[in-house]
Each structure stands twice: as structure tokens, then as C-alpha cells.
Amino acid sequence: MLKEIRIFSIILMITALGYISRTTIKSKGYYILEFLISNNSALVTMDNANGMSSPFSANTILREGNGILFMETTDRMDPPSLVLCAIESAARVYPDRPVAFFMKGLEDITTEEDEKRARQQFPTLSSYNNVYLFPLRMDKLFKNTPLKPWFDKVNPKREVYWTHVSSDACRFALMWKYGGIYMDADVISLYPIPQDHFVAAETFTTTSSSVFGLSPHYQLAWQFMENFVENYRGEIWGHQGPGVFTRVVKKLCGMPVFNSTDDVMCTNISYFHPQRFYPILYPSWRRYFEVWQNLPTFNYSYALHLWNFMNKEGKSMVPGSNTLVEHLYQKQCPTTYGYILRNEKTHI
Known part of the structure; x- marks a missing residue:
């Protein structure tokens, strides 16, 4: 027991x-x-x-790499109507894609109130739910890219074309980081661009820097940045923009030859015919501000570059003028056109 x-x-x-x-x-x-x-x-x-997971940050909004990207590299917060028309036209042509406007003069956006306040400054754009405004901070944008050492040592006050040179650099970095389609702010969209990876010919011998499309971290964007730094000549107009594109394209596949209005290939990306964005070449830029007896159809174009840099005369869209640019505003950016027609403020 x-x-x-x-x-x-x-x-x-x-x-x-x-x-x-x-x-x-x-x-x-x-x-x-x-x-x-x-x-x-x-x-x-x-x-x-840190703004990394904020629902209002570019990292969040553009995370799918399908954004339409615009930017303003000056501190200007009252963009002209052509800029507003370009953004509105993109918002209408690409209703299912985010349209991002990066502005150097914009305050940081970290809260819903910040986002609402920024949108309210631009009443012609505020009705489009796919338009987003983001601050442009070059020092952060260029971080971990070939552009950072150049940016750290360059003196903007000594640069002849700083606004344009910095714009060239920003477009490469934006596309490397976010991907999508980049457009200059004087490009009015007509129809959706069917390809995701493309560059475009400006003429038969030069490549455009005004519109191009790539995925995030696409190697070609890195090559653009390297070429920008290695061949930097900021005092030569166009050397850091179309010059970079033309030099890289020639290195990759020679200068492509067009035998018709069809696009061609450069390695594994589309190389668009000049008609896609430049049916009116820069020597004839005033044609946009003239009355046409028969309006062009632009059947071969996805968008139109209006050559704003050439516009030293300050020409603008005038309601009732019956010019080509007025017809473009009426059809592609009707909200902006309506505000101008009623003489209402497009910026608050």
C-alpha cells in the first residue's frame, strides 16, 4: 500500500x-x-x-506603377491654364489611373486635411478624384540615384537653364522611383497610350524627353540618369533632356528608321513615330494659336506637345478666338475652359 x-x-x-x-x-x-x-x-x-505608409503619400498612391506624372520645378503655385489643361486632359483620358502633379512650392502633405487644402487651391482639378498633388523635394527624390552626387555639388545660381535642367533630372528620378507615364506640363492628352514601355521620336533624328513610359526601377531610367551626369553640359539647351534620350537610344539600337507612320522597336521597348506627340513641329508652334479653315483630326496622335518654351510672346488660349488651341481646350479640358470663359479664378 x-x-x-x-x-x-x-x-x-x-x-x-x-x-x-x-x-x-x-x-x-x-x-x-x-x-x-x-x-x-x-x-x-x-x-x-515618416510619410512612408500614409494613404496620402506618393509611395501609396503610385505604388502600382501606373501613374501619369507631371511636375513643376519652380516655386510657382499659380500655374497657367495650359498646365491645368494638360493635367485635366490626362485625368479625363486616364480615368482609372492616378494623375500626379509634383510641385516644388507645395507644402508637405501628411494628413487628409493637408490633401484637401492642396486640392482646393486648384478648383479646375478638384472635381477629378484621380488627380493628386505631391510636394517635389529634389534632395529626397535624388537619394540613392546617380543624380545625388551631381545635385549636391551643382550651383543653381550659376546654371543658365536651371529650371529646365532640374526638370530633366527630376523626370528621370520620378520614373525610376514610381514608373508610369511622364508628361511635360504643356502636353494635352487626346487618347490613351496603349504601351507601358516607350520612348518617342521628336524628329527622325532626335528622341523626345517630353513623354515617355517605363515601369518602376526600369534599367533604362537608370541609364538616363547615368548619361545625364556623365555628359553634363547644363549651359547647352536640350543637352540634358532630348540630348540624354538621343544619346542613350543611339547607344542601344542606333537611330531607329521609320518607313511609315508605324512605330518601331528599340531593344524591348516601343519607339514611337513623331506623329504620336509632335504632328506640329516646334518651328511651327504658332499654328496652335491660329485659326484653321479645317481642323486637323490628329488621328495618329495620342497627345500634343504645344512647345511652351518657344512661346516667348506669351500667347494663350482666348475664348471666342476660334483658334486650334481653343478647340483643344473645349474638348480635352472643358472645366478649365469653362473657368476661363467665365473669367473665374483657376487658383485660390
């Missing part, structure tokens, strides 16, 4: 020790899990504080 009691006591002790051990392990596991959850929450909070 005594022997049986001893055996029962030993079994009871082993059972108790097992229960205590399991409870301890479970408790430790709970605290480990709680620690991981707590720290993960802290990391998420830190990300939000």
Missing part, C-alpha cells in the same frame, strides 16, 4: 511539473507574441510619421 502511494505521488508530481512547464512556456510565448505585435505597431507608427 505504501509503495502504491509513493508511485501515485511521483505521478502526481510529474503531472504538476508538466502543467507548470506548459503554462510557463505558454506565458513566455504570449509575452513574445505581445512583444512582436507591440514593436510591429511601433514600426507602423514610425512609418506613418
Whole structure:
């Protein structure tokens, strides 16, 4: 009997020790899990504080790499109607894609109130739910790219074409980081561009820098940035924009030859015919501000570049003028046209 009691006591002790051990392990596991959850929450909070996971950040809105990108590299916060028309036309042609306008003069956007306040400054754009405004911070944009060492040492005050040179650099970095389609702010969209990866001919011997499309972190964008830095000549107009594109394209596939209005290929991306964006070449830029007896159809064009840099005379769209540009405004950016027609402010 005594022997049986001893055996029962030993079994009871082993059972108790097992229960205590399991409870301890479970408790430790709970605290480990709680620690991981707590720290993960802290990391998420830190990300939000840095704007990395904010629902209003470019990283979030443009995460699918399908954005239509515009930018303003000056501190100007009252863009002319052509800029507003370009953005509105893109918002209408690409209703299912985010249209992003990066502005150097825009304050940081981290909250819903910041986003609403920014949109309200541009009433012609505020009705389009796919239009987003983001601040343009070059020092952050160029980080971890070949452009950063150049940007750190360049002196903007000594640059002849700083606004344009910095714009050239920004478009390469924006496309490397976010991907999508980049457009100059004087490009009015007509029809959706069917390809995701493309560059375009401006003439039969030069490649355009005004419109191009790539995926995020596409190697070609990196090559553009490297060429920009290696061959930097900021005092030569166009050397850092069309010059970069032309030099890289020639290196990759020679200068493509067009035998018709069809596009051709350069390695594995489309090389668009000049008709796609430049049916009216820069020497004839005034044609946009003239009355046409028969309006062109632009059947071979996805968008139109209006050569704003050439417009030293300050020509603009005038309601009732019956010019080509008025017809483009009426059809492609009717909200902007309506505000101008009623003489209402397009910027608050």
C-alpha cells in the first residue's frame, strides 16, 4: 500500500511539473507574441510619421506603377491654364489611373486635411478624384540615384537653364522611383497610350524627353540618369533632356528608321513615330494659336506637345478666338475652359 502511494505521488508530481512547464512556456510565448505585435505597431507608427505608409503619400498612391506624372520645378503655385489643361486632359483620358502633379512650392502633405487644402487651391482639378498633388523635394527624390552626387555639388545660381535642367533630372528620378507615364506640363492628352514601355521620336533624328513610359526601377531610367551626369553640359539647351534620350537610344539600337507612320522597336521597348506627340513641329508652334479653315483630326496622335518654351510672346488660349488651341481646350479640358470663359479664378 505504501509503495502504491509513493508511485501515485511521483505521478502526481510529474503531472504538476508538466502543467507548470506548459503554462510557463505558454506565458513566455504570449509575452513574445505581445512583444512582436507591440514593436510591429511601433514600426507602423514610425512609418506613418515618416510619410512612408500614409494613404496620402506618393509611395501609396503610385505604388502600382501606373501613374501619369507631371511636375513643376519652380516655386510657382499659380500655374497657367495650359498646365491645368494638360493635367485635366490626362485625368479625363486616364480615368482609372492616378494623375500626379509634383510641385516644388507645395507644402508637405501628411494628413487628409493637408490633401484637401492642396486640392482646393486648384478648383479646375478638384472635381477629378484621380488627380493628386505631391510636394517635389529634389534632395529626397535624388537619394540613392546617380543624380545625388551631381545635385549636391551643382550651383543653381550659376546654371543658365536651371529650371529646365532640374526638370530633366527630376523626370528621370520620378520614373525610376514610381514608373508610369511622364508628361511635360504643356502636353494635352487626346487618347490613351496603349504601351507601358516607350520612348518617342521628336524628329527622325532626335528622341523626345517630353513623354515617355517605363515601369518602376526600369534599367533604362537608370541609364538616363547615368548619361545625364556623365555628359553634363547644363549651359547647352536640350543637352540634358532630348540630348540624354538621343544619346542613350543611339547607344542601344542606333537611330531607329521609320518607313511609315508605324512605330518601331528599340531593344524591348516601343519607339514611337513623331506623329504620336509632335504632328506640329516646334518651328511651327504658332499654328496652335491660329485659326484653321479645317481642323486637323490628329488621328495618329495620342497627345500634343504645344512647345511652351518657344512661346516667348506669351500667347494663350482666348475664348471666342476660334483658334486650334481653343478647340483643344473645349474638348480635352472643358472645366478649365469653362473657368476661363467665365473669367473665374483657376487658383485660390
